[in-house]
Amino acid sequence: MTDATAAIDFETSPATDSRPHRADVPRFLRSPVVFILHYLKNRRWLFGSLFAVALAASSCSVVVQYGMKLLVDAISGSTPNPSAAWTALAFFIVLIGMESLLWRSSGWLAAKTTISVGVDVRLDLLDYMIGHPVRYFQDNLAGALGHRVTATAGAFGILVNRTVWDIAPPVISFVGAFIIFATFDIWMSLTLAAFALAVTAGLILFGFGGRELHRAYAEQSGHVGGELIDVITNVWAVKAFSARDRERSRLAHAFSREAVAQRTSWMFTEKSRVLHDIMLLVMAGSMLVWSMLLWQRGSITSGDVVVVSALTFRILHGSRDLAMALVDMTQHFSYLGETLRIIGQPHEIADAPEAAPIVPHEGEVEFLDVAFAYGEGRKVLRDFTLSIPAGQKVGIVGPSGAGKSTIVHLLQRLHDVQEGELRIGGHPVVGLQQDSLRAAISVVPQEVSLFHRSIGDNIRFARPNATDEEVVAAAKAAYCDDFIRALPDGYDTLVGERGAKLSGGQRQRVGIARAFLKDTPIIILDEATSGLDTQSEIEVQSALARLMRDRTVIAVAHRLSTIAGFDRVVVVIEGQIVEDGSPKDLRRKEGGIFARMWSLQAEGLSMDDIAASMIEPSREGGYAGQVFGLGEAREPAKVP
Numbered sequence: 001m002t003d004a005t006a007a008i009d010f011e012t013s014p015a016t017d018s019r020p021h022r023a024d025v026p027r028f029l030r031s032p033v034v035f036i037l038h039y040l041k042n043r044r045w046l047f048g049s050l051f052a053v054a055l056a057a058s059s060c061s062v063v064v065q066y067g068m069k070l071l072v073d074a075i076s077g078s079t080p081n082p083s084a085a086w087t088a089l090a091f092f093i094v095l096i097g098m099e100s101l102l103w104r105s106s107g108w109l110a111a112k113t114t115i116s117v118g119v120d121v122r123l124d125l126l127d128y129m130i131g132h133p134v135r136y137f138q139d140n141l142a143g144a145l146g147h148r149v150t151a152t153a154g155a156f157g158i159l160v161n162r163t164v165w166d167i168a169p170p171v172i173s174f175v176g177a178f179i180i181f182a183t184f185d186i187w188m189s190l191t192l193a194a195f196a197l198a199v200t201a202g203l204i205l206f207g208f209g210g211r212e213l214h215r216a217y218a219e220q221s222g223h224v225g226g227e228l229i230d231v232i233t234n235v236w237a238v239k240a241f242s243a244r245d246r247e248r249s250r251l252a253h254a255f256s257r258e259a260v261a262q263r264t265s266w267m268f269t270e271k272s273r274v275l276h277d278i279m280l281l282v283m284a285g286s287m288l289v290w291s292m293l294l295w296q297r298g299s300i301t302s303g304d305v306v307v308v309s310a311l312t313f314r315i316l317h318g319s320r321d322l323a324m325a326l327v328d329m330t331q332h333f334s335y336l337g338e339t340l341r342i343i344g345q346p347h348e349i350a351d352a353p354e355a356a357p358i359v360p361h362e363g364e365v366e367f368l369d370v371a372f373a374y375g376e377g378r379k380v381l382r383d384f385t386l387s388i389p390a391g392q393k394v395g396i397v398g399p400s401g402a403g404k405s406t407i408v409h410l411l412q413r414l415h416d417v418q419e420g421e422l423r424i425g426g427h428p429v430v431g432l433q434q435d436s437l438r439a440a441i442s443v444v445p446q447e448v449s450l451f452h453r454s455i456g457d458n459i460r461f462a463r464p465n466a467t468d469e470e471v472v473a474a475a476k477a478a479y480c481d482d483f484i485r486a487l488p489d490g491y492d493t494l495v496g497e498r499g500a501k502l503s504g505g506q507r508q509r510v511g512i513a514r515a516f517l518k519d520t521p522i523i524i525l526d527e528a529t530s531g532l533d534t535q536s537e538i539e540v541q542s543a544l545a546r547l548m549r550d551r552t553v554i555a556v557a558h559r560l561s562t563i564a565g566f567d568r569v570v571v572v573i574e575g576q577i578v579e580d581g582s583p584k585d586l587r588r589k590e591g592g593i594f595a596r597m598w599s600l601q602a603e604g605l606s607m608d609d610i611a612a613s614m615i616e617p618s619r620e621g622g623y624a625g626q627v628f629g630l631g632e633a634r635e636p637a638k639v640p
């Protein structure tokens with residue numbers, strides 16, 4: 001992270017003690033202009049030098065033309081003057097050398113500045129982006145976001161480089177030519193100005209006309225890129241369904257649509273070149289004729305004719321670069337604006353300014369009258385109260401959609417509660433920094449998320465400063481050590497994309513090893529053993545049993561057998577606790593829901609089959625929550 005990022009200036013609204021805090025967006029992400037100025041200001045001396053050197057180099061290139069005029073005048077006059085000719089030549093050569101030196105210096109400065117800003121931009125955008133909730137990454141594809149971050153860094157470089165190399169030189173040439181032409185004919189200067197402005201404006205207008213074509217090509221190209229990646233990612237399905245030819249012709253279709261869009265966009269650029277060539281011919285021809293007439297009348301020298309022709313060509317060539325640069329820059333500018341709109345949205349969940357960097361050491365968890373809904377949707381949790389003393393192991397069970405995962409997500413503060421309060425170790429979670437809150441919780445999810453790095457690094461991800469011995473100890477505790485040592489490179493073996501080279505059970509155990517290494521007072525098991533075969537489940541269960549010792553555990557479980565040994569089971573239906581007690585007591589409870597779930601699962605029914613068999617459809621035909629025999633159980637549950 002750069003200093004700039006570290007000092008990100010969050011304008012904040014006054015925070016209250018217990019309400020969630022919504023931070024405003026850092027200033028530099030608010031508009032493309034502010035964004036660009038932010039990075040220019042961060043390296044003001046380097047960028048200042050870059051622009052100064054570029055202006056000096058452009059000026060030099062105009063003066064070089066003047067040097068040529070002096071040389072021609074010295075050798076072509078009626079009385080040749082060798083000493084003036086040699087001086088003019090020396091002046092000319094020195095200027096050419098200076099111009100090269102200045103342009104090369106500008107190249108060096110541009111490389112130094114834009115490359116480092118490219119690093120900063122990517123880190124800053126990534127840093128801010130990671131603060132968005134998980135839902136944001138579900139709504140915006142990961143590949144598209146990654147591409148946007150990289151392209152934005154590129155866009156900044158293009159905007160700077162275009163300004164330095166395509167805008168500064170023609171503008172300086174124009175100003176220089178205007179001054180030089182004015183020394184022999186002011187009307188010539190004014191005509192040149194009018195012509196150059198008309199050519200540039202005409203080309204810009206024409207260029208804007210093509211924006212839609214270029215945009216259509218960019219869209220097609222992005223679409224085709226996505227299709228190609230989709231096929232490669234799903235190569236298993238392509239092979240399994242013998243779909244090679246089908247997919248090939250599907251892609252051929254997409255490629256040819258892209259080719260049409262590309263050709264149209266390219267041809268438009270060619271048309272603008274033709275237009276420019278015609279303008280160049282008319283203007284350069286007129287200026288040359290005009291200067292020749294002035295020379296014929298003896299008003300100007302041969303050198304003046306040379307400088308008029310050289311500068312006219314220079315300006316006209318520059319005008320095309322200028323027009324194209326301006327069109328291109330507006331496109332990059334709007335891309336930047338779009339990126340800032342997507343990435344620079346306010347964080348839904350942000351640390352309050354006074355949030356404490358305290359890592360809770362006690363594993364006590366309290367949900368106090370919590371209500372929660374996703375967006376404007378129905379309430380997923382209502383009047384939800386649950387107190388879990390430190391060290392207790394609680395299983396949360398219930399049908400699909402009951403709100404079980406929501407409960408554990410709220411605990412990690414992936415969302416903020418809308419009513420009530422959530423406390424961990426006695427601290428309201430909204431009063432803690434998110435990083436310190438999460439440092440107190442280890443999560444073993446159903447799908448452990450692994451990086452395409454070595455298996456050792458993946459375990460160490462939980463605690464980057466852990467020693468090799470600690471990593472191995474965690475792996476041993478999670479029953480991973482044996483299988484890791486059997487891998488070709490042991491702990492250095494790369495695990496493949498998202499851990500593809502490991503089995504489901506092995507991935508789970510790596511997840512458990514991470515939790516051992518993180519060593520937190522609270523453990524969340526989010527359906528950690530579903531989807532495993534019996535052998536894997538036995539291994540994972542043994543690892544979990546060790547992990548859970550002396551910690552608070554909250555486990556979302558579909559298979560009731562996995563929580564049979566827990567201290568407590570909470571049955572949740574439609575966001576409310578309907579039963580709460582030890583698994584032993586609940587299993588024995590006459591007519592109890594858990595007892596019926598248990599016996600139905602023993603008969604081989606899944607949790608959803610059980611839920612369906614226990615919920616009676618309402619008269620309207622939907623499930624209105626008419627849960628059999630839940631009248632008493634719907635009373636707020638008591639902590640055992």
Ligand SMILES: Nc1ncnc2c1ncn2[C@@H]1O[C@H](COP(=O)(O)OP(=O)(O)OP(=O)(O)O)[C@@H](O)[C@H]1O
Nearest residue numbers: 135374377380398399400401402403404405406407
């Ligand atoms: N990100 C989300 N945006 C909108 N609604 C959501 C989101 N996540 C969950 N829901 C909804 O909230 C309700 C509770 O979901 P939750 O995932 O907590 O249930 P669950 O009990 O864990 O279900 P399952 O056992 O199927 O995982 C469901 O109706 C679900 O559709």
